[in-house]
Amino acid sequence: MSFEALGLHVNIIRALTDSGYTKPTAVQEQAIPAAIEGRDLMVSSQTGSGKTAAFMLPALHKLATAEVVTYDNTKTPNQERQSARSRGDRPRFQAAKPKMLVLTPTRELALQVTTATDKYSAYSRRIKAVSILGGMPYPKQMQLLSRNPEILVATPGRLIDHMESGKIDFSELQMLVLDEADRMLDMGFIDDIEKIVAATPPTRQTMLFSATLDGVVGNMAKRITTEPLVIQIAGSASKHENIQQRVHFVDDLSHKNRMLDHLLRDVSVDQAVVFTATKRDADSIADRLNIAGFAAAALHGDMHQGARNRTLDALRRGQVRVLVATDVAARGIDVPGITHVFNYDLPKFPEDYVHRIGRTGRAGRKGLAVSLVNHAESMHVKRIERFTKQLIPVDVIEGFEPKKSPAPSRSAARKPNGWKPGDNRKSGGGAYGNNKPGQRSFSKPAGTSTGNGAGPRKEGGGYKGNRSNDSGARRTFGDY
Ligand code: AMP
Numbered sequence: 352m353s354f355e356a357l358g359l360h361v362n363i364i365r366a367l368t369d370s371g372y373t374k375p376t377a378v379q380e381q382a383i384p385a386a387i388e389g390r391d392l393m394v395s396s397q398t399g400s401g402k403t404a405a406f407m408l409p410a411l412h413k414l415a416t417a418e419v420v421t422y423d424n425t426k427t428p429n430q431e432r433q434s435a436r437s438r439g440d441r442p443r444f445q446a447a448k449p450k451m452l453v454l455t456p457t458r459e460l461a462l463q464v465t466t467a468t469d470k471y472s473a474y475s476r477r478i479k480a481v482s483i484l485g486g487m488p489y490p491k492q493m494q495l496l497s498r499n500p501e502i503l504v505a506t507p508g509r510l511i512d513h514m515e516s517g518k519i520d521f522s523e524l525q526m527l528v529l530d531e532a533d534r535m536l537d538m539g540f541i542d543d544i545e546k547i548v549a550a551t552p553p554t555r556q557t558m559l560f561s562a563t564l565d566g567v568v569g570n571m572a573k574r575i576t577t578e579p580l581v582i583q584i585a586g587s588a589s590k591h592e593n594i595q596q597r598v599h600f601v602d603d604l605s606h607k608n609r610m611l612d613h614l615l616r617d618v619s620v621d622q623a624v625v626f627t628a629t630k631r632d633a634d635s636i637a638d639r640l641n642i643a644g645f646a647a648a649a650l651h652g653d654m655h656q657g658a659r660n661r662t663l664d665a666l667r668r669g670q671v672r673v674l675v676a677t678d679v680a681a682r683g684i685d686v687p688g689i690t691h692v693f694n695y696d697l698p699k700f701p702e703d704y705v706h707r708i709g710r711t712g713r714a715g716r717k718g719l720a721v722s723l724v725n726h727a728e729s730m731h732v733k734r735i736e737r738f739t740k741q742l743i744p745v746d747v748i749e750g751f752e753p754k755k756s757p758a759p760s761r762s763a764a765r766k767p768n769g770w771k772p773g774d775n776r777k778s779g780g781g782a783y784g785n786n787k788p789g790q791r792s793f794s795k796p797a798g799t800s801t802g803n804g805a806g807p808r809k810e811g812g813g814y815k816g817n818r819s820n821d822s823g824a825r826r827t828f829g830d831y
Contacts, residue, residue, distance in 0.1 A: 376401035701738030
């Protein structure tokens with residue numbers, strides 16, 4: 352299947368050729384023709400699957416081929432103001448009337464969607480897209496809105512501010528996209544979303560994208576769409592099959608820090624994201640890594656948008672090699688050079704684990720996701736395994752063996768297929784040596800034993816007794 356066969360406008364095809372896209376991804380193949388027809392969509396697909404183009408390409412096609420473009424017949428707000436001035440009227444702000452609205456959970460994702468839109472619409476000169484984001488100065492946003500863009504990409508909170516002050520009028524809105532809808536609900540945007548949806552015409556086309564269509568998000572999706580086409584993408588991108596995962600057990604913070612430094616020095620690391628639970632840790636670990644000679648930078652929600660953008664630009668340009676980030680800030684980061692993700696702390700929710708590891712292995716590349724876990728956190732790993740329906744192999748690095756071995760049944764490391772590990776890593780040996788490769792699982796103990804009789808809980812208890820500066824003692828899941 353080619354992009355031409357999907358019926359896209361020639362200007363869009365040209366832009367896709369420039370971007371190096373040769374054929375549509377699975378989600379694009381299914382979503383684009385239906386969206387061009389005007390159908391509502393409910394799509395379950397992960398970031399990395401090509402979902403942005405799946406909704407933006409048909410939208411651009413529709414905007415480019417629309418027979419009557421309101422702009423051609425009306426004055427832009429700037430022209431309107433000039434006429435008002437020449438009539439001697441007091442100039443006033445004319446509300447922007449977008450044709451398409453994309454709602455995203457975070458500023459980073461909004462900027463990414465806007466950048467992708469600019470790329471896809473490079474030859475569609477009439478079409479403008481702007482981002483409306485929290486953290487961006489109001490005068491700048493007023494200036495963007497005064498251009499009356501066809502496409503608004505926004506985070507819900509700031510959009511509502513502009514709606515309430517009459518700066519945006521949705522009466523001409525044709526398309527509404529909810530991107531990463533599950534995440535928006537997780538972040539507590541449900542009321543804002545309901546308010547925004549209620550302000551749009553019922554005749555609009557609605558396209559909802561989410562990692563899952565179950566539960567609350569599925570109910571909301573059904574409420575706001577009309578006879579939607581449901582698309583479930585279970586491709587390798589959504590299962591992250593191109594991303595190898597492993598767990599390394601650590602005894603305490605000092606062990607964890609030493610291991611992180613060691614892993615970051617592996618020759619296979621091009622760029623890496625290190626995830627921390629708190630903003631403070633993101634700052635302090637970035638500082639520590641810089642002192643240790645890594646080109647590291649922190650990224651978290653306490654930073655001003657300008658600083659966040661500068662950091663992301665430096666990451667994209669390769670000037671930052673190690674990004675130390677919290678969940679919210681790192682969402683939507685799409686940098687092909689990210690070969691590794693390190694979970695310095697495990698995420699609070701299993702869904703976040705999936706989003707985190709999706710920062711590597713972009714557009715089908717290989718990636719490696721490593722979680723540094725203390726023994727008391729075994730249950731959290733198990734929860735992640737249940738959620739992803741994938742077992743995460745436990746691995747040991749020579750010279751970095753944990754003092755305590757995990758439960759025997761979950762200790763054999765499965766060698767990651769096709770991944771070229773660093774020279775000094777060994778699998779299934781050392782403290783794990785009694786186990787057969789491929790046997791280990793948190794979820795399903797294989798029944799083999801080293802004879803020490805230690806199960807996961809027992810071991811967690813024993814471990815508690817001898818930790819001094821253990822991160823498990825300092826950082827419990829209640830603190831996240
Ligand atoms: P997304 O899931 O929208 O975040 O896209 C993930 C990555 O895949 C981005 O870097 C896109 O530029 C890239 N991408 C999307 N569609 C295609 C395609 N058809 N061919 C090649 N790369 C693509």
